[in-house]
Amino acid sequence: MVSKAGAKFSEVKDLLMKDEEFKTEYEKLKPRYDVISQIIEARTIQNITQEELAFRVGTQKSNISRLESGTYNPSLDFLSKVARSLGKEVQITLK
Amino acid sequence: MVSKAGAKFSEVKDLLMKDEEFKTEYEKLKPRYDVISQIIEARTIQNITQEELAFRVGTQKSNISRLESGTYNPSLDFLSKVARSLGKEVQITLK
DNA sequence: TACCATGTTATCATATACGATAACATAATT
DNA sequence: AATTATGTTATCGTATATGATAACATGGTA
Numbered sequence: 001m002v003s004k005a006g007a008k009f010s011e012v013k014d015l016l017m018k019d020e021e022f023k024t025e026y027e028k029l030k031p032r033y034d035v036i037s038q039i040i041e042a043r044t045i046q047n048i049t050q051e052e053l054a055f056r057v058g059t060q061k062s063n064i065s066r067l068e069s070g071t072y073n074p075s076l077d078f079l080s081k082v083a084r085s086l087g088k089e090v091q092i093t094l095k
Numbered sequence: 096m097v098s099k100a101g102a103k104f105s106e107v108k109d110l111l112m113k114d115e116e117f118k119t120e121y122e123k124l125k126p127r128y129d130v131i132s133q134i135i136e137a138r139t140i141q142n143i144t145q146e147e148l149a150f151r152v153g154t155q156k157s158n159i160s161r162l163e164s165g166t167y168n169p170s171l172d173f174l175s176k177v178a179r180s181l182g183k184e185v186q187i188t189l190k
Numbered sequence: 191t192a193c194c195a196t197g198t199t200a201t202c203a204t205a206t207a208c209g210a211t212a213a214c215a216t217a218a219t220t
Numbered sequence: 221a222a223t224t225a226t227g228t229t230a231t232c233g234t235a236t237a238t239g240a241t242a243a244c245a246t247g248g249t250a
Contacts, residue, residue, distance in 0.1 A: 031175045035187040042189055049226060060210060065228055073172040075207065075237080080126045083189050091190050092130040092174075094137055094183040144196060155240060160198055170207080170237065 029070075035079055035090070036070050042086045056085035124165075130174055130185075131165050137181045151180035 043053055050068070051061040058081075067074055067082065076090070083090045138148055145163070146156040153176075162169055162177065171185070178185045 028172075028175065028179075031185040031187055032171055035171070035189070038187070038189040050228095051226075059208075061227075062210080062212090062229080063208065065226095066208090069228080072207070073170045075168045075170050076127055076130070076174065077123075077168040078208075079171065079187075080123065084123075086189070088189040090126045091188045092126055092133070093186045093188070094130070094133040094178050094181070095186050145198095146196075154238075156197075157199080157240080157242090158238065160196095161238090164198080167237065168207095173238075 032073070033070055036068060039079075039082055039086065040068050042083075042088060046086065048086070053082065053085055057081050127168070128165055131163055134174075134177055134181065135163050137178075137183060141181065143181070148177070148180055152176050 043050070049061075050064040054061040054064045057064070064082075066072065067078070080090045138145070144156075145159040149156040149159045152159070159177075161167065162173070175185045
């Protein structure tokens with residue numbers, strides 16, 4: 001059935017689809033955002049600059065900025081090194 | 096003081112040093128081993144072959160074997176994809 | 191013995207994570 | 221206004237993660 005209502009429906013469906021896509025994308029990226037949030041929070045609470053954290057990790061401040069920006073897919077080792085430099089341990093649970 | 100006892104001590108110290116190194120190394124790699132253990136356990140419990148898991152993830156069985164061997168440093172996205180293919184979510188906590 | 195299922199190891203190509211440096215933006219402080 | 225501190229963005233080179241294929245080992249089963 002082709003109608004304005006039908007058109008509207010497909011539009012809504014498209015929106016829902018996009019929303020699903022969004023949800024799926026978000027679900028995929030959730031672990032990344034979650035761990036980054038915790039890193040930023042820990043660093044902020046401890047009043048440490050990106051530069052200081054970078055020094056402890058053994059890298060550059062730009063790399064910490066890049067990590068915190070969430071624009072790439074970090075390795076487990078790197079996350080672990082950063083966490084340890086903040087006096088924390090990365091604990092991963094499959095649930 | 097140089098003596099046989101001294102020699103022994105330095106030997107023991109070396110062993111302890113090595114043990115420290117080992118401990119440090121282990122601590123560094125702990126998150127990796129931990130998550131891999133959980134992946135292997137989940138896959139085994141669910142009676143899924145590496146090949147089937149690879150298919151779900153969208154990769155090859157050799158890559159799953161490589162992951163489970165713990166011989167390299169996986170990315171967060173890859174770990175997340177594998178976990179999701181096992182019906183689980185990667186949950187990271189900085190503690 | 192000859193499959194067959196499962197997992198391992200090696201290897202290559204490609205994509206990308208990461209180290210590193212520099213330039214820039216902005217806000218706070220002197 | 222001129223520093224200074226902090227964070228961001230761009231870029232390049234190198235190391236390595238990952239996709240992909242193939243060969244191999246091993247254990248179970250017909």
